[in-house]
Structure formats: C-alpha cells, structure tokens
Amino acid sequence: SRIRVMANDGSSGLDAGGGSHSPRASIDRVSIDQKKVWVCDEEAQRKLASEISRSVGWLGFDMDHTLIEYNVQNLYPLIHDFLVQNIVQQGFPRSHFEVKFDPSCVGKGLILDFGTGDLLQVSEGGEVVAARHGRRTLSRDEIKAKYGNRWKHFDDLKEFRWGGNFNVFLTYFDIPSQYVCQLLTEYYDQKKWFRYDYWPKVLKGFIDNFTPMNFRDKTGMFFPALIKNPQKYIVPRPNVTQWIKNMSRHGSSPRLFLVTNSHVDFADFLMNFSFGKEWKSMFEAVIYFSAKGRGFFSEDPDFIHVDPKDCHCSTQIADPSLGPGNEYIGGSAKVLNDLFVKESSTSSNQPKVCYVGDHLKGDVLLCAVHTEWKTVYIAEELKKEPAEEFRSPEAFLPFFPAESKESEEKQQPSPRSSSRPSPPSQQEQQQTRRTNVCNNGNKSAGRTYFSAVALEYSSAILSSVADMVS
Numbered sequence: 001s002r003i004r005v006m007a008n009d010g011s012s013g014l015d016a017g018g019g020s021h022s023p024r025a026s027i028d029r030v031s032i033d034q035k036k037v038w039v040c041d042e043e044a045q046r047k048l049a050s051e052i053s054r055s056v057g058w059l060g061f062d063m064d065h066t067l068i069e070y071n072v073q074n075l076y077p078l079i080h081d082f083l084v085q086n087i088v089q090q091g092f093p094r095s096h097f098e099v100k101f102d103p104s105c106v107g108k109g110l111i112l113d114f115g116t117g118d119l120l121q122v123s124e125g126g127e128v129v130a131a132r133h134g135r136r137t138l139s140r141d142e143i144k145a146k147y148g149n150r151w152k153h154f155d156d157l158k159e160f161r162w163g164g165n166f167n168v169f170l171t172y173f174d175i176p177s178q179y180v181c182q183l184l185t186e187y188y189d190q191k192k193w194f195r196y197d198y199w200p201k202v203l204k205g206f207i208d209n210f211t212p213m214n215f216r217d218k219t220g221m222f223f224p225a226l227i228k229n230p231q232k233y234i235v236p237r238p239n240v241t242q243w244i245k246n247m248s249r250h251g252s253s254p255r256l257f258l259v260t261n262s263h264v265d266f267a268d269f270l271m272n273f274s275f276g277k278e279w280k281s282m283f284e285a286v287i288y289f290s291a292k293g294r295g296f297f298s299e300d301p302d303f304i305h306v307d308p309k310d311c312h313c314s315t316q317i318a319d320p321s322l323g324p325g326n327e328y329i330g331g332s333a334k335v336l337n338d339l340f341v342k343e344s345s346t347s348s349n350q351p352k353v354c355y356v357g358d359h360l361k362g363d364v365l366l367c368a369v370h371t372e373w374k375t376v377y378i379a380e381e382l383k384k385e386p387a388e389e390f391r392s393p394e395a396f397l398p399f400f401p402a403e404s405k406e407s408e409e410k411q412q413p414s415p416r417s418s419s420r421p422s423p424p425s426q427q428e429q430q431q432t433r434r435t436n437v438c439n440n441g442n443k444s445a446g447r448t449y450f451s452a453v454a455l456e457y458s459s460a461i462l463s464s465v466a467d468m469v470s
Helices: 042-055 072-089 140-147 154-158 177-190 199-210 212-217 222-228 238-250 264-275 292-296 333-343 360-370 424-433 449-457
Strands: 058-061 111-113 118-122 128-133 166-168 255-259 285-288 303-305 327-330 353-357 374-378 460-462
Touching (some): 042 374, 042 460, 072 177, 072 199, 072 222, 118 177, 128 140, 154 166, 199 212, 212 264, 238 255, 238 264, 255 333, 264 285, 285 333, 292 360, 360 374, 360 449
Parallel strands (some): 058 255, 255 285, 285 327, 353 374
Antiparallel strands (some): 111 166, 118 128, 303 327
C-alpha cells in the first residue's frame, strides 16, 4: 500500500515521508518574503499548471490521493476504527477508545511531540503557534510556558531527523491517527504515565493493516473493506480519466508516467476501478513500490521486473525501457530521467519533466531538491468547499490560510532556496512564471513551516488533479 512499512534499509516508517532518511540537501533556508501573497489564487494556479503540462515533454503522477481520489469522509473513520481495534488488542480498555471519530480534531502538517504528548503546529521560524493536549486546545500562555520562542526539535524537523522525538502527519492516510493519539494522551494522563511513548503502539496498527501482503492475503481491516466496497472509498473522476486517456492517445507531448509507493496488486486494483483494465497502456512507465521518501529521487536503487505469479516475490533486476505498459518495481528518478533524455526529440540535454503528487516531502520537496523536474503539489485543503476533514482544528492555522482583501496585489516570488542550486537562467525564468499562492490574515502568527515548504518547492499548487483538466 502507499503506507510503506519497510524501507530499503530495513527501517520502518509511514508513507513516503516517514523514516529518518535525510536528503543530501537541507531545506534549512526556506525563506519566502512574509509580505508576499500566499493563499491559492485558484485561477492563476490552474493557468500555471495548464501551462506547465503543455510545455513539458513528460508528465508524471503519483497515484493515491492524486490520480485516485479517496472519499475521506469514509476513509478517516475506517482508519480510526482499525487503529482503535489494534490498540484494544494490545491491552488498552475498549471503553476509553470507543469514541466516534471527530474530524475537527485533526489536520495536515501537525506534529506529535513524544515528550509532551501534544499535537503541535509550528511556524516557519520554529515557534509553536498552536497545540492540543489530548482533545484540549492549549492557550497562548500555556504554549509559551511549555515551548518558549522556538520548539526545541525544530532543527531535527528541518534536517529530517524524524521518528526519535516526534512524528509528522502529512498524508490523508496518517492524519486520522491523530485522534487516537489524543485519546492515548488522555489515557496516559489518567494513569499518570507522563512518558508519552505510545507512538510505536499506533504504528503497529498501521503495520498490521497496511503491510503490502495484507492486500494479497485480504487480512487486516483496511484492504478487505476497500475490496468489498470500493465505491464507498473511491471518488469517481470521469473527467480525469478521459483527460489521461486523451493525452495517451494523441501520441504527442506530454508523454505520461506513473510513480507510486503502492505495491503492484493494490495499485492495479485501484487503477482498474478508476481507469479501466487497459490503464497501463496509458503510461510509458509504471513504477510501483518506489520508496519516494527514501531514495527514489536521491539514490540509484535497481529496477525490478514484476513477477507475474506473485508480485511480492519479485527479485529479478531489470534493464528498464520506456513503452506503453512497461512496469517495474523500485528504481530511481535518475535512471528514469536518463531514459527520457534518450527519448527526447529536442537538442536539450535535459528533458522537460513535471511530477504531480500529494505528499509534500516524498512527491514535492525531494523531487525538487534532487532533480530538475517541476512539481505540482495537490492539496485538497484548497477546495472551495472542503470537507471538514481538510480543515484545521480550532485555534490552529489552516494549512493554507484564506486570502485577505489587502493582499490581492500580485507580487513576484522570492528566489528559490540556495539549497537546490540551479542555473541563473532557470531561476530567473521560475521567478517570472511562478505565482505566489498564500496570504495569512493572522500576520502575527506567520505561516506554518509546512505551508512555507510547499510554496518554496512546488511549481504550482492545486486542490485536485481535476484542476489541470482543460
């Protein structure tokens, strides 16, 4: 599944952004002028994304929450229920955790501090701007007394030393676990256990449900529920399906590819459901189980042939090539890009490539840091009428705060962080073409760290792949 349980190095972690693998380039210098406009200008972003998709030779997609849209109003309670069941199986009293899931208590970009048991929201300067202990929102005075002017683990956050002292929630698969964490914090307080060391117990719930073999064996709660009733959890997107089909049929730019962290059988199930049985022929390359957060963009792991008998037993190293329906496991962006170069009809040494995905670290940041590809970030929080699941908890800043009337004036973005060097001509071109997308009405609070990262490392930000359809 997209929640990748075992990394290539044997470590465990959630999704593309879990684990402790540190990129070669730091994002310590995310520096965007506070005065810039930074809420999504929907029309400007659509035009920008449309321009990018027309100008590139290769257009790549993530699958989960990008090409495949989940109904989070049904997905979140399902994930909450299997986590509760798993916690109870580990010995916790059912009576404390049999609480209806409350979507108003969770949000993207929050951080669980293992030392305090608090869910935090951190500004781009490292200040804790909002916090919850259990289901109670802390006051500004409480936050100041507890965390001071700068969260003590902020440097670890920026350098991707995650997992030792905190966990970050960036995907719609792990966000609902925040509610179980809040209930666990309250239970630990009742027992006067003030060492909030419960995250491995929550992680076990993910492992017992999202291990790729669970789909093959139909074990756990998640995959059986999805297999039994995909209509309940997957949103039909006929316009996106037709758009992808049309592009693949025309035989001209852009040519399409798919890179997903999901394993072969689960990806095939979802894509068959949404795009039909011939879906693979729409893409020049389909890459499964790619470990985007742990080496796909930064290292050079082997491509593996898909074993037709059991994809989970695939071991044969492949010499990859491009062509409709070509599929592999693992691999790297470096080799994929080399294949694009060979196929390119232009005299340029670097083909124009764009990758579209919903994971801020695994799909956007690492791609931007380690490749010359453009990136489009999918953030469903930007929908005109977002579901409650996409809204931040009370007293927390929205992931992308609403645009204020004072900041409708369009301004140029700041230069990209020097942590990712690029030729001056490219940088100047990006500055003139890219649109800033956010403005924070609460100027004293500043923007959150993750919204600043999203702005710095994405070429465009959209609420849905459907926004690219024209």
